[in-house]
Amino acid sequence: MSESQPPICDYEGSDYQEKFWEQGSREYEDRVEAIALQRLLPKGGSRLLEVGAGAGRNTSRYQGYQQIVLLDYSRTQIELAQQRLGESERYVYVVGDVYHLPFAQEAFDAATMIRTLHHLVEPQKALSQIRPTLVPGATFILEYANKRNLKAIARWLFRQQAWSPFGPEAIEFTELNFNFHPRVVYKWLKQASFSPERKLTVSHFRINLLKRHVPLNVLVALDSMMQRTGNWIQLTPSVFQFASVEGAPGRVREGSIWRCPECDSLELQTTAEGLSCKGCKRIWPVRNGIYDFKNPL
Ligand SMILES: C[S@@+](CC[C@H](N)C(=O)[O-])C[C@H]1O[C@@H](n2cnc3c(N)ncnc32)[C@H](O)[C@@H]1O
Numbered sequence: 001m002s003e004s005q006p007p008i009c010d011y012e013g014s015d016y017q018e019k020f021w022e023q024g025s026r027e028y029e030d031r032v033e034a035i036a037l038q039r040l041l042p043k044g045g046s047r048l049l050e051v052g053a054g055a056g057r058n059t060s061r062y063q064g065y066q067q068i069v070l071l072d073y074s075r076t077q078i079e080l081a082q083q084r085l086g087e088s089e090r091y092v093y094v095v096g097d098v099y100h101l102p103f104a105q106e107a108f109d110a111a112t113m114i115r116t117l118h119h120l121v122e123p124q125k126a127l128s129q130i131r132p133t134l135v136p137g138a139t140f141i142l143e144y145a146n147k148r149n150l151k152a153i154a155r156w157l158f159r160q161q162a163w164s165p166f167g168p169e170a171i172e173f174t175e176l177n178f179n180f181h182p183r184v185v186y187k188w189l190k191q192a193s194f195s196p197e198r199k200l201t202v203s204h205f206r207i208n209l210l211k212r213h214v215p216l217n218v219l220v221a222l223d224s225m226m227q228r229t230g231n232w233i234q235l236t237p238s239v240f241q242f243a244s245v246e247g248a249p250g251r252v253r254e255g256s257i258w259r260c261p262e263c264d265s266l267e268l269q270t271t272a273e274g275l276s277c278k279g280c281k282r283i284w285p286v287r288n289g290i291y292d293f294k295n296p297l
Contacts, residue, residue, distance in 0.1 A: 006121040008097065010073065010074060012075065013074075014074065016055070017054060028205070028206070028216055028223075033114065036202045037112070037141065037240070039200060039227070041141055042110065044063075045064065045139075046252045047065065048110040049103070049130070051112070052071070052073075052113055052114070053070035054072060056070060056082075059091070065110065069108070069257070070093055071096050072095065072096075073095070073098070075294075078094070078095050082290065087289050096261065097293070098113075098116070098126040101133060102261045102293040105259075108135070109137070109138045109251075109252050111130055111134060111138070112142075112143075113143065115143055117144040123180070123185075127191075127194070135249070135253075140245070141240060142189070142243060144239055145177075145237060147171050147180060148166060149165065149237045182239060185239075185241065186241075193245075198242050199242070201236040202223065202239065206238075258275060262280050263282075282296040283297040284296055
């Protein structure tokens with residue numbers, strides 16, 4: 001972690017899950033995201049990594065996987081996820097940074113990153129961390145905020161917005177919140193050695209007036225019908241991209257999944273305090289069932 005550290009959108013202590021999802025009238029967005037995930041994710045597998053898991057809003061949607069590893073930079077978000085999902089061998093709770101993932105190569109046969117790329121100053125660096133943790137044949141589902149959405153296009157045409165929705169540059173609409181161009185995200189995935197395949201456009205009707213006046217089930221059904229148009233054109237604020245790792249499907253590694261995020265050693269021994277790294281002698285604490293790769297002892 002000694003090399004340069006990009007700034008991080010820190011959710012420590014945030015009431016995001018409660019305010020944004022539970023009290024924020026976002027049932028429509030939540031339901032259409034669930035449909036997209038169900039369409040893109042294989043029915044099941046061995047071990048799935050959820051990057052930027054937050055309070056685990058999506059975790060119950062990965063039922064077909066034997067084990068789910070939730071990683072988030074914020075300990076309080078991971079604690080919320082643990083409260084919601086409970087302690088069990090199925091769920092592994094990890095506090096860590098996507099730029100310095102604490103996982104060995106080929107530890108997972110699936111990964112998701114939903115509503116997290118838009119906080120990353122260096123998305124390519126994050127994608128290049130995720131890729132080696134996946135076995136050949138693995139699936140990666142990436143959701144990102146699309147700058148080329150209809151609202152941005154209309155605002156630009158009517159001169160309400162200076163930046164062009166068609167340019168490749170990322171748009172930071174508020175601090176550490178970025179919208180990206182679909183072509184650029186596609187290029188980053190290729191550069192990180194993923195094979196990007198189909199896309200679903202999601203949240204076609206994210207307009208308050210519509211959400212207030214059209215019945216929820218109707219909006220969800222219409223969105224569901226339109227999601228597959230994402231293979232041809234993406235004009236929604238949110239895009240779900242399916243990418244795979246080339247190669248004949250392999251088995252996830254057996255034994256320990258851990259790698260020291262500081263020195264890359266795979267020799268991490270379980271002790272009473274946590275995981276002790278043989279390489280750099282750091283101890284990564286495990287407290288209340290949560291692995292902490294941010295604050296070594
Ligand atoms: C908008 S929330 C999304 C949470 C969840 N995926 C969802 O859709 O409900 C973004 C999450 O990304 C996490 N995050 C931001 N930067 C991160 C980083 N560098 N490494 C790991 N997690 C990060 C935040 O802590 C936050 O929980």
